[in-house]
Amino acid sequence: xxxxxxxxxxxxxxxALTGAATVPAFAAGSGEPEGSVLxxxxxxxxxxxxxxxxxxxxxxxxxxGGGFGYRRFVLDRWAVGIFAQYDLLGKFGxxxxxxxxxxxxxxxxxxxxxxxxxxxGVGGGAFYNKLYRTGADQSGFKPGRYLTFGAQFxxxxxxxxGLDVRMAQVDKFDANPAFPGPPTDxxxxxxxxxxxxxxxxxxxxxxxxxxxxxxxxxxxVKLEYSITY
Amino acid sequence: MSKRWMMxxxxxxxxxxxxxxxxxxxESMMTVTVGREVPHGTFSDLAESGxxxxxxxxxxxxxxxxxxxxFTYFRSTGTHDGADLDVLEPSTGRNVAVTLAENWTxxxxxxxxxxxxxxxxxxxxxxxxxxxAYSIRYSQDVSLxxxxxxxxxxxxxxxxxxxxxxxxxxxxVGGTSVGFEVLYHRVFASNVDVxxxxxxxTAAFGPTGN
Numbered sequence: 480x481x482x483x484x485x486x487x488x489x490x491x492x493x494x495a496l497t498g499a500a501t502v503p504a505f506a507a508g509s510g511e512p513e514g515s516v517l518x519x520x521x522x523x524x525x526x527x528x529x530x531x532x533x534x535x536x537x538x539x540x541x542x543x544g545g546g547f548g549y550r551r552f553v554l555d556r557w558a559v560g561i562f563a564q565y566d567l568l569g570k571f572g573x574x575x576x577x578x579x580x581x582x583x584x585x586x587x588x589x590x591x592x593x594x595x596x597x598x599x600g601v602g603g604g605a606f607y608n609k610l611y612r613t614g615a616d617q618s619g620f621k622p623g624r625y626l627t628f629g630a631q632f633x634x635x636x637x638x639x640x641g642l643d644v645r646m647a648q649v650d651k652f653d654a655n656p657a658f659p660g661p662p663t664d665x666x667x668x669x670x671x672x673x674x675x676x677x678x679x680x681x682x683x684x685x686x687x688x689x690x691x692x693x694x695x696x697x698x699x700v701k702l703e704y705s706i707t708y
Numbered sequence: 709m710s711k712r713w714m715m716x717x718x719x720x721x722x723x724x725x726x727x728x729x730x731x732x733x734x735e736s737m738m739t740v741t742v743g744r745e746v747p748h749g750t751f752s753d754l755a756e757s758g759x760x761x762x763x764x765x766x767x768x769x770x771x772x773x774x775x776x777x778x779f780t781y782f783r784s785t786g787t788h789d790g791a792d793l794d795v796l797e798p799s800t801g802r803n804v805a806v807t808l809a810e811n812w813t814x815x816x817x818x819x820x821x822x823x824x825x826x827x828x829x830x831x832x833x834x835x836x837x838x839x840x841a842y843s844i845r846y847s848q849d850v851s852l853x854x855x856x857x858x859x860x861x862x863x864x865x866x867x868x869x870x871x872x873x874x875x876x877x878x879x880x881v882g883g884t885s886v887g888f889e890v891l892y893h894r895v896f897a898s899n900v901d902v903x904x905x906x907x908x909x910t911a912a913f914g915p916t917g918n
Contacts, residue, residue: 553767553769554736554767557736557767583819585765585777601777601817603817603818603840603841604841605868621866622840622841622842622843622866622867622868623841623866624817624841649866650864650865650866665863666863667863667865668844668845668846668863668864668865668897669865669897669898669899670899671846671863672750672751672754672897672899672900672902673750673899673900675754675786675788675846676750676753676754677753678788679788679791679793679808680793681793681794681795681796683788685795685848685859686847686848686859686860686861686862686863687797687798687799687858687859687860687861688858688860688861689860689861689862689863690860690861690862692864693863693864693865694843694864694866
């Protein structure tokens with residue numbers, strides 16, 4: 480792990496720990512009934528910013544991302560949320576790997592003690608991915624799904640500060656002059672849906688040693704500020 | 709019709725004639741589905757019938773409408789599975805006799821809505837529609853080979869898709885019910901759509917008293 484990533488991780492940990500240590504004191508004086516923000520009908524408007532990265536054996540160091548969203552509790556402790564993010568997953572020189580997920584998620588929230596509101600959930604949606612300034616730019620929408628978890632801390636009346644972690648799975652682009660990926664001459668599944676029709680024969684498409692994964696995991700760890708009402 | 713079947717039919721008629729269901733809005737439920745999947749259209753030339761399993765979590769928004777999220781897994785063998793081939797091994801340049809193992813797997817994660825109608829007694833028929841992200845994976849391997857071969861691998865792609873169908877559920881006790889569901893899935897791939905018909909048995913569990 481290089482120094483930049485260590486610094487980012489340390490900074491995020493420091494912020495999270497500071498929040499965890501100081502927030503209960505704020506929460507105690509907030510006057511908010513305990514857990515009322517998790518009641519059915521409660522709504523949260525959120526903005527978030529932090530670290531974002533794409534997985535891969537050869538992948539650029541992570542960079543930054545931000546986004547905003549809205550959650551509504553359809554049941555006590557169960558929320559449906561809609562989020563839009565813009566994540567710069569990393570750069571090789573001037574070439575950039577960018578992801579813009581537009582997603583819907585379902586989260587289960589709970590409360591630990593007076594001032595910690597952890598949650599876990601799943602989501603999915605359309606991920607607009609773009610390889611930019613590579614010499615052979617690619618872009619397009621792909622379906623993606625993700626697991627999300629985190630925790631929120633009330634900092635004053637109707638305000639929460641928290642940390643959101645997201646692990647999304649989306650299809651990779653083929654190899655690019657700047658970014659590695661599956662070889663461009665590998666079979667495409669959409670072509671196989673046509674080419675495999677017909678009886679078995681040595682001329683049918685055969686996969687020799689095609690074991691490199693065609694999906695990648697997009698990670699993000701972001702600080703989130705929410706207004707609840 | 710035998711006496712036994714007459715009794716079953718009579719019991720069903722009595723259940724249907726029972727007062728309208730007491731299912732209320734604000735009901736939450738987890739549903740497990742297991743069953744069969746049958747490829748349709750062009751995809752039926754590529755895959756055999758297979759099995760499916762699903763898990764969904766839903767919430768009854770109003771008396772007649774429920775919505776939720778679901779995850780479904782479909783698996784079937786390819787139509788070329790078990791074929792004996794004499795293939796040219798690229799690493800040695802020699803022909804190798806192999807028996808092909810071919811599989812298709814799909815996973816789906818999405819949202820759905822159910823519209824309940826004609827509820828009588830413990831029976832709740834419904835229509836269901838959904839949409840989500842489908843991941844299609846095709847894999848080849850060898851089950852038998854006359855010599856070392858590098859034949860094997862997988863290709864994968866994700867696409868948006870939709871499903872529609874219907875079912876019926878029978879409330880057993882409290883928040884527990886069983887049922888039967890038929891769904892047609894269409895995955896919007898680039899060249900040809902991937903179509904599946906699924907039939908499954910459902911078991912649903914929710915808080916008693918909803």
